[in-house]
Structures are given as C-alpha cells and as structure tokens.
Amino acid sequence: MNDNELIEEIYRRFHAAAEETFAARIMNLRIDDLPFVNPDGTPFGNVMHLVRDGKDKSGAFFDIYRLGWFQGRLWELVIVDGVYLSHSHPNIDSEFIIMQGGGHLSHDDLWGKYEKRTRTTVGRGIGHAFITDPALGPTVFISIQSDPIRQIIIDQGTGNKTFVDDFVYVDDKYPLPPHLLAERNGKMAPAPA
Numbered sequence: 001m002n003d004n005e006l007i008e009e010i011y012r013r014f015h016a017a018a019e020e021t022f023a024a025r026i027m028n029l030r031i032d033d034l035p036f037v038n039p040d041g042t043p044f045g046n047v048m049h050l051v052r053d054g055k056d057k058s059g060a061f062f063d064i065y066r067l068g069w070f071q072g073r074l075w076e077l078v079i080v081d082g083v084y085l086s087h088s089h090p091n092i093d094s095e096f097i098i099m100q101g102g103g104h105l106s107h108d109d110l111w112g113k114y115e116k117r118t119r120t121t122v123g124r125g126i127g128h129a130f131i132t133d134p135a136l137g138p139t140v141f142i143s144i145q146s147d148p149i150r151q152i153i154i155d156q157g158t159g160n161k162t163f164v165d166d167f168v169y170v171d172d173k174y175p176l177p178p179h180l181l182a183e184r185n186g187k188m189a190p191a192p193a
Helices: 003-016 022-027 178-187
Strands: 048-055 061-070 073-081 083-088 094-100 103-107 110-114 119-122 128-132 139-145 150-154 161-165
Touching (some): 003 061, 022 061, 022 073, 073 128, 103 119, 128 178
Antiparallel strands (some): 048 061, 061 073, 083 128, 094 119, 094 139, 103 128, 150 161
C-alpha cells in the first residue's frame, strides 16, 4: 500500500461511517487492518484521541486523533471549526488532505481556498491558519507529519503522560485578513432570539 492508496482507504471509511458526529466517525474508524505502526514497528491498533475540544486563543475548536506511523511519518486526523490563528511548527513538515469541509488556509501571508480532496504541504516554520466556511461545517483533514507535533512522554515510574508540542503562534506576524473574516461572519447563522 502506498500513501495515495492509504489516503483513499481512510477517505472511504470516514465517508462510509454511519455515525453522525465526525468525532464518533473517527473514534470508531477501523484502522487495525491498515499498515499503521508505533515508532518501534509494532501495530498501532486503534485510533488514539489526543485533544478533546481543544481551543486556540481565538476560540476555534479543534480535535486531534492519532492513527499511527506509516513509512516513517505520523498520520493524524484533525477536526477544526472556526477561525484558527496562524501558527507554525518549527521542526516539522506536514501535508494536509481535506476530507470534509471547506474554507481558507494560509501559508505565511498567502491565503487560498480549500475544499474536499485539497492536498497541500506546509513546510517547517511556515505560518498556517484556517478560516472554516460555516456553511460547510467543520473541516476534517488528514495531517501527515515528519515527526509528531504532539509528543507523548510517559514517565516509566508513574505512568503519567506529559505532552510536548512543536507549536508557536505567529498571528502577530501573519494576522487574519479582515475581508475573509467578514465573509465568514456574513455566512454565520443569526443567534436564536
């Protein structure tokens, strides 16, 4: 199996799932028969939920689900909804494949539209941000990383987990464009009376 075949299989399984919420679809996604492994080469097993209802400082919702390693790179599924501020990963190269949703994604100060099946590379140190389209709902994407953005360190004595993230906000250098924010706000449903 190569990257493209694995991407297509994940895409097919995600879209064939009967669960209503994206989180439930991902958590119940069968991956034990896919070639995902741990760093030591043992089978990865089941989807691992790393972040539940995370929020960045702008209030955007995000969730991260680890699938495992394939051909030396880490694969995760991510759900993002809202306006996720510009940030970078100084030591990690990533590739994103959009599975659901649409909106705008930046590379430093350049913004482009994305939709289902958009595939893009985000190099190390490149600022990137999301502005999801509320008419299309949350965005779900595969993130393929050269190394884990979120490393899990387990204390062998206590079993306690510590997370170390390769993550830096760069929103002061690459602010969100007002015209795209206005476009998003124009699509938002009015609050119930």
